[in-house]
Amino acid sequence: MSAVRVEDLWWRYHTSREWVLRGVDFEVERGEFVGIVGPSGAGKTTLCLLVAGVLPKSVKGECKGRVELFDKDVLRTRVKQLSKEVAIVLQDADTQFVTMRVFDEVAFSLENFGLSREEILERVSEALEFVGMKGYEWKHPHELSGGQKQRVAIAAALAKRPKLIILDEATSDLDPLGKREVLSVVSKLREEYDVTAIIVDHNTDDLVKFVDRVMVLEGGRVVAYDNPRAIFSRIEQLRAIGIRIPQPAEVALTLGAVNGALPLTLEEAVKALAPLKEKLCLLDEDSARKNISRREKIASFTDVTYVYEDGAVALNGLSLDVWKGEFLAVIGPNGSGKTTMAKLMVSLLKPTSGRVEVSGIDVKTASPAALFSKVGYVCQNPDYQLVCDTVYEEVAFPLRQLGIDEKEVKERVQWALASVGLQGLEEVPPFFLSKGERQRLALASVLAVKPQLLIVDEPTTGQDERNSRRIAELLAQLNKAGITIVVITHDLRLVSEYAERVVVLNDGRLVTAGPTRKVFTEHLETLASIGLEPPPVTKLMKELVGRPALTVKEVVLYERA
Structure with a gap:
């Protein structure tokens, strides 16, 4: 029986002459998990909003076709009736907050449903525990990191226990462990409550582990809809339209090692590549990365602590140097202090104690204007600037x-x-x-x-493969031209391919720092302990040849003489 049925669906916004969706047809069975992938602008979010009944009720536009949700005509059913059956979580969590505290946010829809106080308390507690936000009930949204806000928005959706949950890039700001935990929780809800899910995500490495089918959207049309193995076998077609290939599949296809089923996960790739183990070889790609002289600092942190007004310690005794001309990646779980570190470097925040210097200027006494032409900062949420x-x-x-x-x-x-x-x-x-x-x-x-120093907070979040690559290549070009780059990111593929050095933060403290290969090779257990994982190819090659790779390009086959 269908949970969702879409027939010949067309949509265009009243501000545009172009159709965003063009004759979309598909079905989602009850209890099925469907992933949606496609380049930016393909119509993924618009499709999700139409299925959830948000469009056309909240935004003017022209709509043709039919959308059914559990046998209800979505386009002609009131939102109040649909709200108990579907929950949607968008990429930008800030647009979904309607209350002033985490508890109230998760409880809001339950109160509107008229549930008893006891059931509301039980559901809120359960949902916050599911997403790792237990203990944050009385925090205000502005006191949370971007990833923590996403967790709260997801908790609010889970608490409703809807028949259909739609996650539209809803885990894009989460650290790797957080993303897997959320998707695992949604999978658990399928087992317990027969929940159906539609998941939009550019990160296909995680997506393929949880979905039954994958839909590919391009130019407002469904160009493919099949099981994940069949979809990702079309590697050239997907690359051409800007879709990221799961890295285990990319390695196997690149090496011509697909004799049976296409490996989509790390475990499957280990088995598929085992017969080639003796022929695998890793190229040394580090020679292409600059060897920066450690003589000139462009920024430094000396025993820096930062405490927010609510008493939350964001940084705790951080000492760190940023070297002129380097490409530095800052990684760590949600709430580890990464964005606080960035804001201190541009004088948006002042250290509670310790000293932060940028281009020889003490940020404690400097205004943001004094650093304006020297340091550029791109926020995680672009709407702030x-x-x-x-x-x-x-x-x-x-x-x-x-x-x-x-x-x-x-x-x-x-x-x-x-x-x-x-x-x-x-x-x-x-x-x-x-x-x-x-x-x-x-x-x-x-x-x-x-600027001389460019700090970019989560630059590839929600970007398709083509635009992620465009941004990363642009940053690399700027770095070659002499600009110091500091990237805060959960995209460890980007880190592996472009960063020459990595700083790892957790709970406001420096965990480790060093060359990318060294950190991803010698500190795998440390990274795993705080919920971080290098790209699949790193662990894959560690398993097969005893030495990690950073990128797929490093993995080759050779014939013994």
């Missing part, structure tokens, strides 16, 4: 603040927008863009200033 009416004006704004003449302003704006793939959107209001596009716009507005 978008202030203008059009894309062009957004990128031009900081340049005009610096007194740059209009001819150069125009040149820099054009260069920055082209660099992030937003050329042609100059007159579009920023908040008409997708979150991924707004992230790239925020990056463009900082790039245009051409």
Whole structure:
């Protein structure tokens, strides 16, 4: 029996002449988990909003076709009736908060359902425990990290115990362990309550472990809908449209080692590649990474502690140097102090104790304006730094603040927008863009200033493979041109491929720091203990040849003479 049935669905927003969805047809069976993948702008979020009944009721647009949810005509059913059967969690958790405390947020829908006080307490407690947020009940949203906000939004959805849960990039800000825990909880709900799930995610390494079928959307159309093995066998087609291939499958296909079923997980890849074990060889790719001289610091932390007003200790005795010209990745679980560290470097926060210096300036006595032309910072949530009416004006704004003449302003704006793939959107209001596009716009507005030090917080969150690669390559090019790059990220594939050095934080403390290969080779157990895992290829090669690889490119076959 179908949980969701979509027939010849078309949709376009009232502000656009173009159809976002074009004749979409598919079904989801009750109790089935379906993954949706596709490039940015393919229509994934719009489709989710239509299935959940949010569109067309909340946003004007033209709709044709039919959407059924548990035999109800979604387009003609009141939201109140649908809300007990479907829960949707969006990528941007901030847009979903309606109350002032975590407990109230999770309880809000349950109170509207008229549940008893005892049941509300039980469900809120259970949901917060599921997502690892027990003990945060009385925190305000602004006191949480981006990943913690996503966990709360997911808890609010789980507490409803809906028949269908839709996760639209809802785990994109979570650390690797958090993502797996949430997906495992949703799987558990399938066993206990026969829950159906639609999961949109660009991270296919995790997605394939939990879904029964995968739908590929491109240009508003369903171009493929099948089991994960069949879908990801189309490696060239998927790469061409900007979809990330699960790394175990990518390794097997690259080596021509698929004689039977395509391996999608680490365990399957170990078995598939075992017959080739004696022929596997790892190339040394580290020679391509710069060997930075450790003589000139561009930033330093000396015994830095930062305590928020609620008493939360975000950093605890952090001592760390950032070297001029390096490409540094900062990783750690949600709430480990990564974003706090970034805000201290641009003087948005002042250390409670200790000393932070950037370009020789003590941030405790400096204003953000004093560092404006030296340090660029792209927030995890781009909406915090978008202030203008059009894309062009957004990128031009900081340049005009610096007194740059209009001819150069125009040149820099054009260069920055082209660099992030937003050329042609100059007159579009920023908040008409997708979150991924707004992230790239925020990056463009900082790039245009051409800072000496660029700090980017989760730059690839919610981006498809093509745009993730574009951003990473751009950062690499800027780094080669002499700009120091500090990237805060949960995308450990990006770290493995681009970062020359890694800093690992946990609970506000420095766990370890060093060259990427050394950290991912010698500290696997330490990383695992705080919920971090290097990319699958690292553990795969460690298992097969006793030495980790950082990227798929490093893995080759050779014939013995």
